[in-house]
Amino acid sequence: MSIASRGTARQHLVAVRLLLIATVVLGIAYPFTVTGIAQLVAAPQANGSLLRDAEGEVVGSPLIGQSFTDADGGALPEWFQSRPSAAGDGYDGGASSGSNLGPENPDLVESITARQAAIAELDGVSVADIPADAVTASASGLDPQISPEYALLQADRVAAARGIPTATVEALVRSKIAAGDLGYLGAPTVNVLELNLALAQIG
Amino acid sequence: MPAVWMAIAQIATLITLLILLHRPVGDWIATVFSTAKDWRIERGLYRLIGVAPRSEQSWPVYLRSVLAFSVVGILLVYLLQRTQELLPYSLGLPAVDPLLAMNTAISFATNTNWQSYSPELTMGYAVQMAGLAVQNFLSAAVGLAVAVAVIRGFTGVTTRTLGNFWVDVVRAVTRILLPAALVAAVALSIGGVIQNFAGFTELTTLTGGTQTIPGGPVASQEAIKQLGTNGGGFFNANSAHPFENPSGWTNTFEAFLFLLIPFSLPRTFGTLVGDRRQGRAVLATMATLAIVSTGLLVWAELAAGGTAPQLAGGAMEGKETRYGPVASAIFAAGTTLTSTGSVNSMHDSFTAFGGGIAIVDMMLGEVAPGGVGSGLYGLLVIAILAVFIAGLMVGRTPEYLGKRIGAREIKLVGLYILATPILVLVFTGLSFAIPTVRADVEGTSMANGGLHGFSEVLYAYASAANNNGSAFAGLTAATPWFGTTLSIAMLLGRFLPIVFVLALAGSFAAQRRVPTTAGTLPTHRPMFIGLVAATVLIVSALTYFPILALGPLAEGLQS
Structure with a gap:
């Protein structure tokens, strides 16, 4: 074996040893240590900030949006509606995703037009008053929030549907x-x- | 608050944090890599791995160590993915397909973190923690080590050596990355980033439907993903996922994390070469380019040009409500200017110009401020070119920091600068020039048609070759063509520049120091800062303008 190749072989041996130690320290000890500390100082957040109802059943996380639609995806008028979602069939927490449609994509243009028409009809507003977040899919598909404008726009319809x-x-x-x-x-x-x-x- | 003021306030917040912290952090990094004192735990480690910490390496040996460490890293990540079904905490997920496993292993070991897969459907906790997150630490440590070796090339006088790679990489982890990641991870978990091993939880929603909520050790990975300018998401939506990035302040904090080390390294450089003005000039060059580019990206997204954004009344497709266009655009600029590649919004749905600026940010060569380590050595190479050009103009032998730039040095600079553009242009060209490949690219991979589809392909190679890792994510990259060529682009885009820059450092270290005379070009004055910034722009504009005209420019101008 030449000196150079012996050197290279030795380098690889050092590399393997260091990598294995790093895997134990950084790949196992580090995440478990962080988990320990997080569960100690911030358990609710570390576990997903879950919300429970009166019976203690988990009803969701305020960080993960939900659909308020019927089985066919139609908006339930008595609930405030979330944004359109590209995660699975909508708000699928196991498949976060945006639509990735570009600004000139005809499918996107068509979707936005259709969503505007649907909201205009449901809420009895003019298309010009509908904010952008109401007719566009979020980056995660799990966006838990809407703009104050979109929420206020829905108030009339929700109140009517609930009789309040x-x-x-x-x-x-x-x-x-x-x-x-x-x-x-x-x-x-x-x-x-x-x-x-x-x-x-x-x- | 009007959006423009919100943008200015957010950018000012990041700048203030960086102004406050780049000195102590930069000085700390300088101390870490120049002290002769080993920590006791490090001495034990050196004995275990069989390294004499005071032994010095010449540049070829240093390079061989870099390559050896990266190769075994790639092999281990590959192996972990291929045996996933046998590993604990794998959520019942099967072994990863060989091509995808290779692509992912290369991606994480080269600090790219390109992801051709959807993590929640592909990678269990074991692979994410023991494979991917470990490389998040180590690839950043390798970048730091190479940057420091390059600085030693400037400080060395008639020496053959650049330090010891193993010591540099160990110290980068024990003294910089691991402590900082620990603190950041805990802070993120307090902010709502999850950190558990709960797997997927089924729950009944308010309207009686069912929903799956994911779990996972996310905060620990998120911290080093940003701090090490890695960018690989625990979830498919990356830092747009509310469990990775729940709120306005976590978002700003994560952007701060990926900017921190790249913007502190100029201080390290100035301190180690014994002239802090030199570090300030490098920092000023990086900051100027970064601020201009960020401003342009925010402007593009607020202007909301294009058919769909105009119709909707704002560029909100692919953006989260809690960030809005402003915080999304600032994050997009930061993640592409550093070689991070994490995203809090889907760049594919940005306006044509906004997405185009993200592509340009990567095409600048990841130097403003670039990735951990790689940004600094990238910018120093450009600075050497700027000195050379200035030397030609006034007819003097060019020198930088007392080192002569001769034929050998400028050849290495030329090779360094050409390596990534060749990868980007050739692979993008081949994707459309080979008929069968083109049919596959257009039929299978591109999610959007026409000009935007072309931009998706261009973005992919710009991202891979510059080790960024973000994407126009509509592109389906899990095909044999992209799986193979993106792997090659990531490998060569990482290691060719490292070969050339270490050779350059070796060459400088061997030289004597040329005394400064009245005829020496000062490399710390505003004129030089302008010259370096102009060199960055001219080099990338000359290389990439035609291909940009075919994609984002054409798309932005047509509407």
Whole structure:
């Protein structure tokens, strides 16, 4: 064996040993240590910030959006609607995804037109008043939030479907508007699941 | 708050954090790689792996160590994926297909983190933790080590050696990446990033439907994914997934994490070469390019050009409500300017110009500020070219930091600069020039037709060859053509530049130091900063303008 190839063989031996140690430390000890600390100091968050109903059953996570539609995907008028979703059949937590349709894609243009028409009919508003988030699919397909504009736009219809005053529903929506962190690290939002849970409380 | 002010405030927040922290972090990194003191645990480690920590390596030996470590890394990640069904915590997922396993192994060991798969359907916790996350640490450590070896090329005087790779890589992990990742991971989990081993949970939704909620050790991986400018998502939606990036502040924090080390390394460079003004000039060049590019991307997304964004009343397709166009555009700029490649929004659905700027960011060669380590050595190569061009203009022998740039050095610079563009242009060209391949690319891979489909392919090779890892993710890359060629682009795009830059460092280290005279070009003044920035732009514009005209430019101008 030449000196050079002996050197190379030795390098590989060192590389293998270091890699195995790194795998134990960085691949096993590190994530389990983080898990231990996270479960100690922030267990609810580390477990998905899950929400439970009065019986203690998990009803969802405010971080993961849900569909409020019937089996055919039609909007249930008594619930605030989430954004369109490209995750599986919609809000599939096992298959996060955006649509990845480009800005000139004819399928996207067609979808947006159809969604605008559907919302205009459901909520009795003009297409010009529908905000962009209402007619576009999010990046994750699990977006738990909508814009305050889209939430307020739905208040009338939700109130009518539930037979409660519009003012009550609007007040509820306004109480659920969250500014971005520190007021500017992100856009103002309304969490749809939290809003609908609060809505269920008042009937 | 109007969107423009929100953008300015968010960018100012990141800049402020980086101004405050780049000095202590940069100085710490300089200390880590220059001190003669080993920690006790490190001494034990060196004994275990059989390394004499004070032994020095010449550049070919240093290079062989880099390559050996990367090769065994690729093999282990491949092996883990191929035996996935035997591993614990694998959620019952089967072994990964050989081509995809090879592509993924190369991707993570080259700091690219290109993902041709949907993680929640493909990778169990064992592969993610013991395979992918380990390479997130180690590929970043390799980048740091090479950058430091290159700096030693400038500081060395008539020496044959550049330090010891094994010591550099160990210290990068024990003293920089691991402690920082631990702190960041805990902070992220407090912010709502999950960290558990719960698998998938079925629940009944408010309307009586069922929904699956994923679990996983996400925070630990998210921290090093950003800090090491890796970018490989635990979930398919990457940092757009609410369990990876739940809120406005976690989003800003994650962007800060991927900017931190690349923007601190110029300080390390200045400190180690004993002239902090040189580091400031490098930093100013990177920052200028980054701020301009980020501003343009935010403008493009707020202007919302194109048929679909205009129809919808905003560029919100593929964006999360909690970020909106502003925080999405800033993240997109940051992730492509560094070689991170994590995304909080789907670049494929960006406006034509917005997506185009993301492509240009990568085509700058990942130098503003680029990946951990690779950004610094990339920019230093461009600085050497700038000195050379200036030297030609005034007719003097060019020197940088007291080192002469002769025929051998400039050849290596030329090879370095040509390597990635050749990969991008040749593979993009071949994808459409070979009839059978073209049929497959257009029929199977492209999710969007026409110009945008072309941009998807161009984005893929720009991302792979520059080791970024983000994508116009509509592209189906799990085909034999893309699986193979993207693997080649990632491998050569990572290691050819490392070969050339280490050879360059070896060449500099062997030289004497040329004394500074009145005729020496000052390399810390604004004029030089402008010259280097212009060189970055001219090199990439000359190389890529025609192909950009075929994709994003044409698409943006047609509407």
